[in-house]
Amino acid sequence: MTPAKKYLFTPGPVSVPPEVLLEMAQPIIHHRTPAFSAALDQARERLKPLFGTRQEPILLASSGTGAMEAAVINLLSPGDQAVFVNGGKFGERWGKILAAFGMTGHEIKVEWGKAVRPEQIEDALRAHPTSKAVLVQASETSTCAIHPIAAIGEVARRRGVMLIVDGITSVGVFEQKMDEWGVDAFITGSQKALMLPPGLGIVVLSERAVDTAMKNKNPKFYFDLLKELKSQRDEHTTAFTPTVALILGLNKSMELLHAETLPRVYDRHRIMAEATREAGLALGLKLIAPDNPAPGVTGLIVGDGYDTGKLVKYMRDVLGVAVQGGQDQMKGKLVRIGHMGYLTPFDMLIAMSALEAGLKTLGYEFRPGAGVAAVQSRIARSI
Amino acid sequence: MTPAKKYLFTPGPVSVPPEVLLEMAQPIIHHRTPAFSAALDQARERLKPLFGTRQEPILLASSGTGAMEAAVINLLSPGDQAVFVNGGKFGERWGKILAAFGMTGHEIKVEWGKAVRPEQIEDALRAHPTSKAVLVQASETSTCAIHPIAAIGEVARRRGVMLIVDGITSVGVFEQKMDEWGVDAFITGSQKALMLPPGLGIVVLSERAVDTAMKNKNPKFYFDLLKELKSQRDEHTTAFTPTVALILGLNKSMELLHAETLPRVYDRHRIMAEATREAGLALGLKLIAPDNPAPGVTGLIVGDGYDTGKLVKYMRDVLGVAVQGGQDQMKGKLVRIGHMGYLTPFDMLIAMSALEAGLKTLGYEFRPGAGVAAVQSRIARSI
Numbered sequence: 001m002t003p004a005k006k007y008l009f010t011p012g013p014v015s016v017p018p019e020v021l022l023e024m025a026q027p028i029i030h031h032r033t034p035a036f037s038a039a040l041d042q043a044r045e046r047l048k049p050l051f052g053t054r055q056e057p058i059l060l061a062s063s064g065t066g067a068m069e070a071a072v073i074n075l076l077s078p079g080d081q082a083v084f085v086n087g088g089k090f091g092e093r094w095g096k097i098l099a100a101f102g103m104t105g106h107e108i109k110v111e112w113g114k115a116v117r118p119e120q121i122e123d124a125l126r127a128h129p130t131s132k133a134v135l136v137q138a139s140e141t142s143t144c145a146i147h148p149i150a151a152i153g154e155v156a157r158r159r160g161v162m163l164i165v166d167g168i169t170s171v172g173v174f175e176q177k178m179d180e181w182g183v184d185a186f187i188t189g190s191q192k193a194l195m196l197p198p199g200l201g202i203v204v205l206s207e208r209a210v211d212t213a214m215k216n217k218n219p220k221f222y223f224d225l226l227k228e229l230k231s232q233r234d235e236h237t238t239a240f241t242p243t244v245a246l247i248l249g250l251n252k253s254m255e256l257l258h259a260e261t262l263p264r265v266y267d268r269h270r271i272m273a274e275a276t277r278e279a280g281l282a283l284g285l286k287l288i289a290p291d292n293p294a295p296g297v298t299g300l301i302v303g304d305g306y307d308t309g310k311l312v313k314y315m316r317d318v319l320g321v322a323v324q325g326g327q328d329q330m331k332g333k334l335v336r337i338g339h340m341g342y343l344t345p346f347d348m349l350i351a352m353s354a355l356e357a358g359l360k361t362l363g364y365e366f367r368p369g370a371g372v373a374a375v376q377s378r379i380a381r382s383i
Numbered sequence: 384m385t386p387a388k389k390y391l392f393t394p395g396p397v398s399v400p401p402e403v404l405l406e407m408a409q410p411i412i413h414h415r416t417p418a419f420s421a422a423l424d425q426a427r428e429r430l431k432p433l434f435g436t437r438q439e440p441i442l443l444a445s446s447g448t449g450a451m452e453a454a455v456i457n458l459l460s461p462g463d464q465a466v467f468v469n470g471g472k473f474g475e476r477w478g479k480i481l482a483a484f485g486m487t488g489h490e491i492k493v494e495w496g497k498a499v500r501p502e503q504i505e506d507a508l509r510a511h512p513t514s515k516a517v518l519v520q521a522s523e524t525s526t527c528a529i530h531p532i533a534a535i536g537e538v539a540r541r542r543g544v545m546l547i548v549d550g551i552t553s554v555g556v557f558e559q560k561m562d563e564w565g566v567d568a569f570i571t572g573s574q575k576a577l578m579l580p581p582g583l584g585i586v587v588l589s590e591r592a593v594d595t596a597m598k599n600k601n602p603k604f605y606f607d608l609l610k611e612l613k614s615q616r617d618e619h620t621t622a623f624t625p626t627v628a629l630i631l632g633l634n635k636s637m638e639l640l641h642a643e644t645l646p647r648v649y650d651r652h653r654i655m656a657e658a659t660r661e662a663g664l665a666l667g668l669k670l671i672a673p674d675n676p677a678p679g680v681t682g683l684i685v686g687d688g689y690d691t692g693k694l695v696k697y698m699r700d701v702l703g704v705a706v707q708g709g710q711d712q713m714k715g716k717l718v719r720i721g722h723m724g725y726l727t728p729f730d731m732l733i734a735m736s737a738l739e740a741g742l743k744t745l746g747y748e749f750r751p752g753a754g755v756a757a758v759q760s761r762i763a764r765s766i
Contacts, residue, residue, distance in 0.1 A: 010413045013627055024628075025404040028580050030393045030705055061446045061582055063624040066605045078602070100604040191624060197411055199444050199582045199626035219461070221483040222449045222606075241446040241574060243582035243626075244396055245407075322413055 007321045009351045011141050011169060011297035013191040013198055014341025016249070020195060023252040024245040031244050037236035039251045044232065046254035049262060050193075051167070051186050051204050052177035058228045059250075060201040061243045064168045064189030067201030069097050070223035071164050071185035074205075074213045076132060078102035083124040083161075084135040085116045089142035089327045090166060094135040101218065106131060112143045112330060113288040113299070118151040125159045133162040133184075138170035142327045144299030144336060145289035146170070153181035162209065168192055171202075172257065173296040173340060174266050184209040190246055193269070193296065193340045195253040200246040205229070267382075269295045272339035272348050275378035276300075279352045279371035283359065288334060297338045299326075300355075302364060308335045311358040321354035345382065348375045390704045392734045394524050394552065394680035396574040396581055397724025399632070403578060406635040407628040414627050420619035422634045427615065429637035432645060433576075434550070434569050434587050435560035441611045442633075443584040444626045447551045447572030450584030452480050453606035454547050454568040457588075457596045459515060461485035466507040466544075467518040468499045472525035472710045473549060477518040484601065489514065495526045495713060496671040496682070501534040508542045516545040516567075521553035525710045527682030527719060528672035529553070536564035545592065551575055554585075555640065556679040556723060557649050567592040573629055576652070576679065576723045578636040583629040588612070650765075652678045655722035655731050658761035659683075662735045662754035666742065671717060680721045682709075683738075685747060691718045694741040704737035728765065731758045 008015045029035050040059070047057045060067055072094075076082060080103045084094040087110030098105035106128045110116045116136065125131055134156050139146045149165055156163040162184040170176055171186070172193030178186045183206065190200035203225060205213065213226050222240065231239040257265050276298040277287055288299035302308055309332045312325040326334030337351050352371040359366060391398045412418050423442070430440045443450055455477075459465060463486045467477040470493035481488035489511045493499045499519065508514055517539050522529045532548055539546040545567040553559055554569070555576030561569045566589065573583035586608060588596065596609050605623065614622040640648050659681040660670055671682035685691055692715045695708040709717030720734050735754040742749060 006410055006412075008411065008413065013411050013413055013624070016411055021408040024580075025408045027389055028391065028396050028399055029389075030391065030396055030707070031581070032707075033699070033705070061444070061449065062605065063444045063626075065623040066444065069605045097604050100607075101602045189624070197407075197626070197628040198414070198624045199629065219484045221480050222445065222452045224483075240448040241396070241572070241581045243446075243580070244574075245580040246582065316416065322416070324413070324415075 005320065007347070007350055008341070009337050010322050010324045011336055011338035012340060014195060014338060015343060016195055016197060017253065017256060017342045019256060020249045020253045024249040026248065028244055031242050032237060036244065039248050040232065041236055043247055043251035043254055046251065046258060047202065050172045050176065052175065053179050053186070053204050055179070055204050055206060056229060056233050058203045058205070058225055058232060059238065059242065059247065060203065060223070060228065061199065061240065062201040063198055064187065064201055065093065066223065067187045067189065067203050068093065068166060070201070070225055071187055071203055072097050073101055073218045073220050073223060074216055074225045075162060075164065075185060075209055076103050077216055077218055080104070081106065081128055081131045082133040082135055083108060083121065083128060083131050085110060085137070085147060087114065087116060087137070087143060087145065087147065088112055088140035090137050090140055113145050115145060115292040116147050116152070118148060118155050121152050121155045125155070125161060131161055133164050135164045137166045138176065139173065139294040139296055141169045141297060143288060144294045144297045145292050146294050149183065150177070150181045153183060157182045162212065169294060169296040169340065172265070173269050178204060190250065194250060195341050196246055196249050199243050200250065268344060269339050271345045271378060271382045272343065273298050275345055275348045275375040276337050276339070276352070278378055279348070279374035282370040282374040283356070283366045288330070296340050297336050299334050299336050301333055302335065302359070302362070306362045306364050307332045311335055311362055314361050315354050315358045319354045319357060321351065323351065323355070345375070345379045388703065390730070390733055391724070392720050392730070393705050393707045394719055394721035395723060397578060397721060398726060399578055399580060400636065400639060400725045402639060403632045403636045407632040409631065411627060414625050415620060419627065422631050423615065424619055426630055426634035426637055429634070429641060430585065433555045433559065435558065436562050436569070436587050438562070438587050438589060439612060439616050441586045441588070441608055441615060442621065442625065442630065443586065443606070443611065444582065444623065445584040446581055447570065447584055448476065449606065450570045450572065450586050451476065451549060453584070453608055454570055454586055455480050456484055456601045456603050456606060457599055457608045458545060458547065458568060458592055459486050460599055460601050463487070464489065464511055464514045465516040465518055466491060466504065466511060466514050468493060468520070468530060470497065470499055470520070470526060470528065470530065471495055471523035473520050473523055496528050498528060498675040499530050501531060501538050504535050504538045508538070508544060514544055516547050518547045520549045521559065522556065522677045522679055524552045524680060526671060527677045527680045528675050529677050532566065533560070533564045536566060540565045545595065552677060552679040552723065555648070556652050561587060573633065577633060578724050579629055579632050582626050583633065651727060652722050654728045654761060654765045655726065656681050658728055658731045658758040659720050659722070659734070661761055662731070662757035665753040665757040666739070666749045671713070679723050680719050682717050682719050684716055685718065685742070685745070689745045689747050690715050694718055694745055697744050698737050698741045702737045702740060704733065706734065706738070728758070728762045
């Protein structure tokens with residue numbers, strides 16, 4: 001069985017709505033035209049409520065990692081100290097970026113699947129009082145767990161340090177309040193809740209961050225955020241050639257999300273995540289992050305002796321259903337099912353049905369249909 | 384008149400073939416899969432003849448400027464000296480990138496529309512004997528002129544310095560011989576002859592450049608070319624999330640170009656450029672680069688008292704035909720007609736017809752139909 005129709009449940013890249021694909025497949029327009037400027041302005045305006053900000057989104061032709069690097073090199077300088085939360089693969093990346101640019105990162109190591117506690121941030125800042133920033137993920141994609149950004153923001157404010165947040169799997173997934181929480185740099189990428197292909201990175205800076213960036217002396221050119229901000233805000237275009245199709249697609253995907261209304265979008269993700277957790281438990285699987293699960297992606301642990309690498313491969317190659325395994329220390333142990341992109345709770349029926357078929361090939365014992373039934377039950381309660 | 388059908392004759396971004404748009408509009412696939420790896424490998428292999436190299440193309444999720452920066456920061460270090468050719472807006476950009484990263488650029492200023500002479504390179508390297516590299520455009524898009532890379536390569540080899548070439552409007556446009564010419568870093572972008580939307584930067588490094596990059600101490604992360612090279616060559620994937628749709632589109636556009644055969648692709652560009660130059664002269668316009676015209680874009684000067692800004696706006700807004708004006712010192716004076724992307728010499732009939740209509744609104748006097756007739760005549764000689 002090699003089905004022509006494929007299903008994508010990976011936690012990014014995600015399925016893109018046909019309306020957005022068609023928008024991106026329009027004859028390409030030039031990027032120094034009123035038509036492009038109008039789309040850029042509108043897309044940037046439409047992004048603000050997803051971040052919970054009145055500040056200006058800065059669009060970059062880069063992946064999310066590029067946007068993370070941009071935030072770091074515009075706000076910190078070589079020799080600077082910073083505290084970062086390493087609760088998974090992407091938290092670890094903060095440390096690598098800081099080190100690459102000659103900054104000293106003080107790591108708060110958090111067990112995979114757990115949330116950092118605000119007291120840990122407070123303690124780290126006390127131990128390293130010259131630290132200029134805290135770097136953290138709002139949602140750590142590798143562990144399917146969220147960190148408490150509002151509470152971390154309070155600590156950062158009290159200690160007078162900047163707060164740099166990777167919102168790659170939180171912005172557009174659940175409600176974010178950048179301005180209220182006091183986030184100074186908030187980052188996301190196109191290939192998650194924004195329902196687009198990868199290639200577009202987004203950074204929003206607080207007013208304080210803009211002031212800090214003005215004084216920053218790090219060498220930079222492509223990722224000069226103030227140059228981009230000025231260009232996008234004042235000149236209605238980008239400093240360098242933009243990802244034209246992605247920006248037109250972004251404007252369309254934002255139109256779709258706002259038409260659905262953001263509260264309903266967030267409900268949709270939450271219900272998918274709840275349905276998947278309930279289904280996983282019904283199959284006897286364990287949740288990697290039971291106390292602080294991410295609404296954008298659910299991580300299920302199958303248990304010793306069952307290789308989720310094989311499971312994922314079988315689901316993808318034989319069933320045409322793409323989910324993702326674990327990374328690094330969770331390799332072979334975890335299966336991750338994404339809820340972002342062009343998906344509804346009904347799609348989780350398919351994900352779970354395929355997961356059950358995959359588990360069967362591993363010899364894992366469970367009550368057939370229990371996962372699908374749990375999804376169905378959660379859907380029923382939401383209608 | 385506001386026509387629904389638009390024509391794009393800008394020197395990038397360019398028209399994308401429907402086959403490529405459809406390929407990019409396919410349901411998105413995940414980037415850690417055998418299917419993506421196969422497309423990446425094939426696309427990278429298919430790129431090599433366009434550069435004239437046996438080395439490995441490195442694909443970046445960035446615009447061409449990002450790829451220029453990547454070449455500089457991987458091959459040069461702060462404090463290094465280099466010679467760069469400023470014969471237009473993009474040559475000037477080399478200087479800005481060098482300065483941004485604490486390198487000293489020795490500028491060879493070249494009149495817009497002229498080619499740099501190899502003796503000028505030789506003289507500059509003699510005057511600045513500690514220079515480590517020469518940076519130049521193979522084709523300077525802002526002035527529609529080409530520089531003699533083969534001869535510059537000879538000078539660079541004799542003086543033992545690296546040669547870094549921006550091939551953004553040369554790779555895929557006319558024959559390039561990276562290995563034979565001794566180019567150490569050859570750069571291009573997706574939005575020109577590769578017939579794709581913007582967002583994908585490409586760098587090819589010589590063996591010597593790879594050795595140099597290994598010793599380079601510049602801070603880098605997103606643009607770490609050796610990390611990308613290793614990932615793409617050995618692991619058949621990218622280090623960070625790639626521009627999936629663009630890479631699938633690249634593989635398709637490469638398939639189309641190779642099916643056409645590269646000699647015919649280069650002929651097609653050359654004939655379009657010749658037709659446009661002959662048409663411009665037939666209308667009494669002047670060529671900005673009569674001695675060394677680029678095959679990818681033709682620049683025509685209308686003359687004092689005629690604002691090409693108005694001309695371009697009229698052509699675009701009223702006729703639906705997009706060409707481009709001049710930049711910086713040529714603003715208002717130049718009109719640029721691109722020959723790259725999904726175009727054939729027949730399309731130049733449309734470009735010229737619209738140009739004639741635009742010139743008429745400016746009150747410019749010419750024999751109506753002379754431009755179109757010249758294109759038609761050139762086409763006839765090519766059939």
